[in-house]
Amino acid sequence: MKILLLGAGGREHAFAWKLSQSPLCEKLFIAPGNAGTSKHGENVAIGVNDFDAIEKFVLENKIELVVVGPEDPLVNGIYDYFQAKDELKNLPVIGPSKAGAQLEGSKAFAKQFMVRHGIPTAAYGEFTIENLEDGFDFIDEQTPPIVLKADGLAAGKGVLIISEHGEAKDNLREMIEQNKFGKASAKVVIEEFLKGIEFSVFVLTDGVNYKILPNAKDYKRIGEGDTGLNTGGMGCISPVPFVDDVLMKKVEERVIIPTIQGLKKDNIVYKGFIYIGFMNVNGEPYVIEYNCRMGDPETEIVLPRIKNDLVELLVAVGGGSLQEMQIEIDERACATVIVASGGYPEDYEKGKEISGLNDVGDSIVFHAGTKAEGDKILSNGGRVLAVSSYGKDIHEAVAKSNAAIEKINFEGKYYRKDIGYEFR
Ligand code: AMP
C-alpha cells in the first residue's frame, strides 16, 4: 500500500517510524517531512495546505491512504476537498471532515457541542464585538483566575489565565477590538477556572466504533517545575499514574461515548484521531479541549506504546471496521523529552549542527525541527528533537531519555531534566 503522510514535526516522524514498520506499507511519502522522516520514507516538497499539489501527487503516485498529522489542513477542509472529487472520494483520509475539525478550530463550537451532548466541561460564555459589554459583566461574575480563550486557532497561544478582573477586561477588549490573536480572537470564550491536574486521552474512531489509545500527561512550560512561558510541549509521559480504571471508566462513559454519539447525531463525519485534554477535578474528569489530531510530543510516546500494525488500524478506520480490531498496549512506561533551541519559545537560532544522534542506546530520537545538509543534520526549529525511551516506570524512562540527551549536542541545546517530576 502506498501511503502519504502530511506534516513535518516530531509527531510525523513518530508516525513515519510506526507506519513504515508495517508489512502493508509498500511505500511511504511524507509531505514535507524533515531529516528524521526521510529515514522511513521519501520526503516530498509539498506544503500541508497546498491541496491542489497534494491531489496531483496522490493521483500521480497512486496513493491509497492519506494520514494527516497537523490540525491546519483538517480545519481548512482537506477531508472535504478529497470527498468532492470523483476520483478521490474513495481514498481513505485519516482525519475528520471540516465540520469535525471545528472541535479544535473553534472553542465556541466545541463548548456548544459539549453542552448539547451533556459532556462535562467548565461553565462558559462566548463574546464578540456585538456583546462586548456582556463580556465585561460576565467577567465581573467570575471568581478569579479568569480564563479567556481566542475562539480560533492561535498556534497554542490563544488562552490567557488572568488573576484580576480589570486586567481580564483589558485583555478581552484587546482580543476582540484590537485583534490580539488576529482573526482568531474576534470571538472569545470566557470560562470558569477548573482547579486540578491535567491529563490527555487519545481516541481513534471510524465514526461509529472507537478505540482508546494510551493516555499521557504533557509538560507545556519551558522551565523546570512548570515555570516560565508556555510552549508546544517540552516532554510527556505515559501512562499517567493517577489515571486509574475508575477515572477511565468515567472518561469513557461521560465523555468518549457521548462524543462519538454526538458526532453521529450531528451528522459530522469523523474518521481519525480525537485528542481530549482533561482536568481531573477531585476525581471527576472535565474536558478542557478537543484537538482533531494527535498531540506533539504525545505521539512520540503513544505510538511506541501501541503494539498493533498501525496501517492495519488506519485501514480499518477508513473502512469503518474498527470494531474488529483489538488494541494491544505495551505494558512498559514511555517518556519523551524535547531538546529545544536555546531561547525557545521566544527568539532562537537555527542551523546548528547536531552531533551524537547515534549514541543514544535504545532510546528513539524523533526529529521535530531538523533538516539535512549533505551528511550533516542541522537544527531547524524551536523544538528540535524528541527523545523517547521505555522504562519499567516513568522514572526509568525519563532517566534514559535524559542520559541519551547528554550524548547529543548542538550550540544552545536546552531541555527540561524534570519531565514527570511529580511521579518520580
Ligand atoms: P487549551 O488551549 O484550551 O488547552 O488551554 C491551554 C491551557 O490552559 C490548558 O492546558 C490548561 O492548562 C489551561 N486551561 C484551559 N482552560 C482552563 C480552565 N477552564 N481552567 C483551568 N485551566 C484551564
Ligand code: GLY
Ligand atoms: N502537546 C500539545 C498539543 O499537541 O496540542
